[in-house]
Amino acid sequence: MSGASSNGHRLVLFDIDGTLLSAGRVARDAILRSLQASFGWSYTPDHEDRGKFDFSGKTDPQIVRELVLEDVGADRFEKGLPRALEIYLEELERQLLPGTVQPKPGIEALLERLAAEPRVTLGLLTGNLERGARLKLAPPAFNRYFPFGAFGSDSADRYLLPPIAVERAHAHCGRRFEGKSVVIVGDSVHDVACGRSLGVRAVAVATGITSVERLAAERPDAIFESFADTERAFSAIVE
Ligand SMILES: [Mg+2]
Numbered sequence: 001m002s003g004a005s006s007n008g009h010r011l012v013l014f015d016i017d018g019t020l021l022s023a024g025r026v027a028r029d030a031i032l033r034s035l036q037a038s039f040g041w042s043y044t045p046d047h048e049d050r051g052k053f054d055f056s057g058k059t060d061p062q063i064v065r066e067l068v069l070e071d072v073g074a075d076r077f078e079k080g081l082p083r084a085l086e087i088y089l090e091e092l093e094r095q096l097l098p099g100t101v102q103p104k105p106g107i108e109a110l111l112e113r114l115a116a117e118p119r120v121t122l123g124l125l126t127g128n129l130e131r132g133a134r135l136k137l138a139p140p141a142f143n144r145y146f147p148f149g150a151f152g153s154d155s156a157d158r159y160l161l162p163p164i165a166v167e168r169a170h171a172h173c174g175r176r177f178e179g180k181s182v183v184i185v186g187d188s189v190h191d192v193a194c195g196r197s198l199g200v201r202a203v204a205v206a207t208g209i210t211s212v213e214r215l216a217a218e219r220p221d222a223i224f225e226s227f228a229d230t231e232r233a234f235s236a237i238v239e
Contacts, residue, residue, distance in 0.1 A: 010238050011169045011177035012114060013125035013162070014146070015186035016133055018056055018208020020111075022102045023136050028055065030091035031063060038084035039076065041068045056209055057190025059127035059152035059161075060085065089131050101139040104207040106227040111145045113234050120238060121173050124149025125165050125184055125191075127158055148172050159194045183237055192218040203237055 014020055017027070035041040047053065047067065055063050064084055069077050114120045122145050126133050130151040137143045150165035152158075162184065166177055182200035184191055187208030192215065195202030204220035205227060206212040216223055222236035 009119045009121065009175055009177070010181055010183055011121050011123060011166065011175075012183045012185060012237055013123045013149070013165050015057075015184075015188070015191050016124065016126045016128055016136060018187035018210075019104065019185060019191075019205055020107055020142060021104060021136060021140060022208075023096065024100055024102070026095045026100050027092060027132075027136070028053070030088050030095055031060075031067070033091045034084050034087035035064065035068055037087050038080050039068050039072050041071060054209070057127070057158065057186070057188030059156050059158050060088070060129050060132060061152055061156035062127065062158070064088075065156070085129060089129065089135070092132055092135050096135055096139065098139060101136060103140045103142070104205075104226065106230055106233065108140070109230045110227045110233050111142065113230055114237065115145050117234075117238065121169055121175065121177070122146055123165050123169055123172075124151070125161055125186070126150075127152040127161075129153040158190055159197060162194060162198050162200065185237065187215075189214065189218045192220045195220075201239075203233075 017023065032043055061081065064081060065077065114122055124133060124146045126149065128136065128151060130153045133151055134143055148168040150161040150168065154164050155161055166182060169175065169177055179199050180201050183203060184195035184200055185203045187205050188210055192202040192204050202220040204215040204223045206215055207226050212223060212225060224233060227233040
């Protein structure tokens, strides 16, 4: 089995929004425009009140579903979803201008450190559609760190994404990662919970909209205010 097992190696899977970067209101605005164009659906303050605008930890198809399903009905939703996501990606591409993407504190140094470590394989684990993910990662030139990943375009259910990422890691580098050799890094309670459901390690970072206290309640293996301290973050991730 030598060379094929995960012994000593780590598969480190990064969430994007709130963890690697912030795209400000660009993604939210792109979604709202796409829903207007595809379903004639418009945002009202009532939607905000119902908590539908907490997108963190959700997949793009799930976000669209939660926003419009009640208002447009299941039939129109199913029929309109592909077009809505297509318009969303076009809007995202149009609106992601230089300066709209802010990398999170310390993340670039941490990615450099992890990429230079031979025992680490890096991947993405994100609710973004793959094309949307690649668009967001392009301005800070982060795509080069992530040759593969599992995306919202693979499944609308975030909890089904980790096994897909593990399969792609195997296809990419020939290693079978399992259990604690897989590390999920994210800023939402869903990142931590979807890690726990698989017995993998979860490292939480409070650089998104979720507080340290709220993340701590999900009992991640490690938790950070930010990744500003590269060595401390690196040690917790590859532990
Ligand atoms: Mg996130």
